Amino acid sequence: MIVSMLQPKRVFVVALLLIFSPIVAFAQQNADGSAYSRFGIGELFSYSTSQIQALGGGGTALTSFNYVNLSNPATWADQSLTRLTTGVQFQGIELSNGSGNESRLNSSMLQAFQFSFPIRRGKLGASIAFTPYSRVAHTVPQEPVSIQGELQDPTSYVINFEGQGGIQQATIGLGFRPASRVSFGLSANFLFGIIEEVRRTEVFSDDGATDPLLSFSQTIFNKETKLSGFTSTAGALVTLPGVLSDKDALSIGASISFPTSLTGTRSRTFGTDPDQLETIGDETKGDIDLPLRTNLGLSYHPNRSWIILADLTLEPWSSFDSELDLPGFVPQGASSFKDRTRFSLGVDFQPSSNVLDSYFRRVALRFGYYYDTGYIDVVQNTSVNTSAFTGGVSLPTLFPGTRIDLNLEVGRRGMTDFGLVRETFYKIHINVNIGERWFERRKLG
Numbered sequence: 001m002i003v004s005m006l007q008p009k010r011v012f013v014v015a016l017l018l019i020f021s022p023i024v025a026f027a028q029q030n031a032d033g034s035a036y037s038r039f040g041i042g043e044l045f046s047y048s049t050s051q052i053q054a055l056g057g058g059g060t061a062l063t064s065f066n067y068v069n070l071s072n073p074a075t076w077a078d079q080s081l082t083r084l085t086t087g088v089q090f091q092g093i094e095l096s097n098g099s100g101n102e103s104r105l106n107s108s109m110l111q112a113f114q115f116s117f118p119i120r121r122g123k124l125g126a127s128i129a130f131t132p133y134s135r136v137a138h139t140v141p142q143e144p145v146s147i148q149g150e151l152q153d154p155t156s157y158v159i160n161f162e163g164q165g166g167i168q169q170a171t172i173g174l175g176f177r178p179a180s181r182v183s184f185g186l187s188a189n190f191l192f193g194i195i196e197e198v199r200r201t202e203v204f205s206d207d208g209a210t211d212p213l214l215s216f217s218q219t220i221f222n223k224e225t226k227l228s229g230f231t232s233t234a235g236a237l238v239t240l241p242g243v244l245s246d247k248d249a250l251s252i253g254a255s256i257s258f259p260t261s262l263t264g265t266r267s268r269t270f271g272t273d274p275d276q277l278e279t280i281g282d283e284t285k286g287d288i289d290l291p292l293r294t295n296l297g298l299s300y301h302p303n304r305s306w307i308i309l310a311d312l313t314l315e316p317w318s319s320f321d322s323e324l325d326l327p328g329f330v331p332q333g334a335s336s337f338k339d340r341t342r343f344s345l346g347v348d349f350q351p352s353s354n355v356l357d358s359y360f361r362r363v364a365l366r367f368g369y370y371y372d373t374g375y376i377d378v379v380q381n382t383s384v385n386t387s388a389f390t391g392g393v394s395l396p397t398l399f400p401g402t403r404i405d406l407n408l409e410v411g412r413r414g415m416t417d418f419g420l421v422r423e424t425f426y427k428i429h430i431n432v433n434i435g436e437r438w439f440e441r442r443k444l445g
Helices: 008-027 050-054 073-077
Strands: 082-096 102-120 124-141 155-179 182-205 218-241 249-257 260-271 284-290 293-301 306-315 340-349 364-372 386-396 403-414 422-436
Touching: 050 340, 050 364, 050 386, 050 403, 050 422, 073 124, 073 155, 073 182, 073 218, 073 249, 124 182, 155 218, 218 284
Parallel strands: none
Antiparallel strands: 082 102, 082 422, 102 124, 124 155, 155 182, 182 218, 218 249, 218 260, 249 293, 260 284, 293 306, 306 340, 340 364, 364 386, 386 403, 403 422
């Protein structure tokens, strides 16, 4: 047996991806994200593949030659090529409130890094992935407050709440197909990350300039929470051919990410210089319990060119518990968390997958929609819902099995009632999916 090597050009591409990924990961450490990421553990993410991303983000029952589905480990059994996948997200947000005030934010972040390979082609496959689980990236300014007293100059102060960080997820697992129409999968997931909350108080004169005569012109209170823990995901997939015609197929998929308890360590610092903050008190330790996540999905293939998806995600966040206080949650107190429901639909059209056909017949077009109630209930009985339309184009390359996906997501989150903020956002996703046979047996002579 002779092990085939990667072609030089492809080694170069892989090297670029490995170098580029940490740079983009660092870019997510800014605070130009959703204002609602202030609450709980931040804004939740659910990346599956770049294909599914353009289809509304569901895809629990979808298998594909060109992608390895992270939402259901049972789909990992259906692999023919070794795959390396990574991508970046560029996001723009426009925020507005009931007073007509508006602001705009921009940010970028790493979406995912995944390495997958078949152990026994079409029967047993493995996947290793690194994806964001949640993101905290916000700046929430308050209205200035006038200081009453005997100061010579009229003076006010303002408090800004800032946050950054989030939870990352490292995944490793297997998918197994014991029969031609049934697959099962199991993955182990390591969750880890740091959530940093900053309360910045600034004192200034009414003309807007910081008053140098006041020694307390700026005070910073920083709260840093380190989290880590393990969970697992189990999945199943059933495919039924010939449901309505001889050429169609219906797949039914389900996956469950089991509840877990993250170990948290919190430290507090205080000072006037952000580079020289002093520690306050001892570290605080406590557990944060994350709820069950259930994904249910349908994937219908009328023929080789079309795919229609429908998915539902359920998470009982009303049962959330934590020994550490979080924005929106106080231990043994009132909670602003509620059960989360996410629903999505998607349509995929690719005229042909034959490498001998013309280039444009191998281009795939995708459209989708999703509605997410979120898990935050900032105002009693008022949900912070998110709805968005998605779309994308998948471009074949000169290398069979490798595609470049360009996706767009446009949506809205929240409202301007009850003193809340409405966010109108767009996200541009660029993904590279590399696939080839890395290990082959060759006959000699």
